[in-house]
Amino acid sequence: MKKYIFPVIFISIASASGAQRYIEIAFKPGVSIPSLSSASSGNPLSTGYRSQPYQDAALHAEYHLRNDFSIQPQLEYCIQGGKKNGLQAFTVPGEIAAQFPPGEAPAYLYADYKSETKLAYFLLPVLLKYHLNPKKKWDVYVAAGPFASYLLGAINKTSGSSIIYLDKDKTQPLSMESRPFDSETHIVNDLHRFNIGMSGHVGLGYKIISGCIFLEAGGNYGLILIQKNSANGRNRTGAAVVSLGYQYEL
Numbered sequence: 522m523k524k525y526i527f528p529v530i531f532i533s534i535a536s537a538s539g540a541q542r543y544i545e546i547a548f549k550p551g552v553s554i555p556s557l558s559s560a561s562s563g564n565p566l567s568t569g570y571r572s573q574p575y576q577d578a579a580l581h582a583e584y585h586l587r588n589d590f591s592i593q594p595q596l597e598y599c600i601q602g603g604k605k606n607g608l609q610a611f612t613v614p615g616e617i618a619a620q621f622p623p624g625e626a627p628a629y630l631y632a633d634y635k636s637e638t639k640l641a642y643f644l645l646p647v648l649l650k651y652h653l654n655p656k657k658k659w660d661v662y663v664a665a666g667p668f669a670s671y672l673l674g675a676i677n678k679t680s681g682s683s684i685i686y687l688d689k690d691k692t693q694p695l696s697m698e699s700r701p702f703d704s705e706t707h708i709v710n711d712l713h714r715f716n717i718g719m720s721g722h723v724g725l726g727y728k729i730i731s732g733c734i735f736l737e738a739g740g741n742y743g744l745i746l747i748q749k750n751s752a753n754g755r756n757r758t759g760a761a762v763v764s765l766g767y768q769y770e771l
Contacts (some may be wrong), residue, residue, distance in 0.1 A: 545583045549737065549766025553577035555601040557638065560746055561755035565610035565629055565689070570603030570756075575639070577762050578726070588655040593664060597644040601758045604637040608689065612752070617685070617695070630750070631689050634681035634702040640712070640758065641673040644741065644757070646720040658728050664719030671717070675709040713752050718743040732769030738762070742752060 542681040553575045559567035568600040581595030610629040646668035679702045687693035722739020743758040 543585050543770055543771045545768050547581050547766050547768035549579050549764040551577040551762055551764030553599050553760045553762050554678050555603060555760040557603040557756045558759055560757055561734050564755055566754035567756050569605045570607055573604055575600030589648045589652045593648040593650045595646055599644055601640045601642060601760050602638040606635050618696050627687060631686040632683035634679055634683050636679045640675045642670045643673060644668050644670045660726040662724050668718055668720045670716045672712055672714045675712055677708050679704050712747050712750055713745060713749060716743045716745045732767060737764045737765055762763045
């Protein structure tokens with residue numbers, strides 16, 4: 522599929538030859554509502570994530586090939602991830618694994634606590650954009666295309682205390698003492714730095730004398746599993762994004 526994406530873009534550019542061309546620049550702060558989707562039904566670390574709002578901001582350049590058609594590369598800073606609250610699985614720490622006979626430690630243990638995973642990315646989408654009302658005061662448009670991303674940082678925060686269980690039904694406590702789960706761990710070395718995916722949005726713009734004020738709603742979805750080792754989970758990133766911005770012609 523990937524080998525067809527960029528040829529389509531260049532064919533579209535060629536078909537617009539002879540049209541009046543100009544460039545507009547925009548800044549658009551927004552809100553990201555991410556989702557870490559599970560790609561495995563057998564790994565309990567992959568499931569249970571809930572979304573919460575994070576910040577998102579982007580700069581884009583819109584290169585108009587025609588009044589109604591343009592190409593829009595953009596640089597986007599996006600926080601992705603998710604949170605869990607309640608019973609969840611975790612990998613067995615070395616000090617607990619030592620309590621079991623050699624080779625008999627379970628793959629995962631369970632406890633009631635809070636955890637949050639925050640992943641900071643730079644995204645570089647290249648979008649094809651079509652305007653439905655390019656010459657009117659109010660403009661409606663759609664945009665979609667591929668993106669490449671780079672992971673800037675990744676943190677997992679946990680808090681709370683709980684009895685540790687051998688099973689998710691909480692019928693086999695490891696001991697009757699609660700263990701604290703207050704920690705902050707940098708997990709960037711456990712994840713792939715690069716990803717690719719698809720991005721898109723719909724927008725509503727209002728033209729003013731010096732430019733355009735616009736509101737966009739869309740999202741992105743990563744195609745590559747983020748974990749290097751499947752023992753740490755099998756998840757893909759994705760987010761719904763709402764942005765409010767201002768665009769002006771160079």
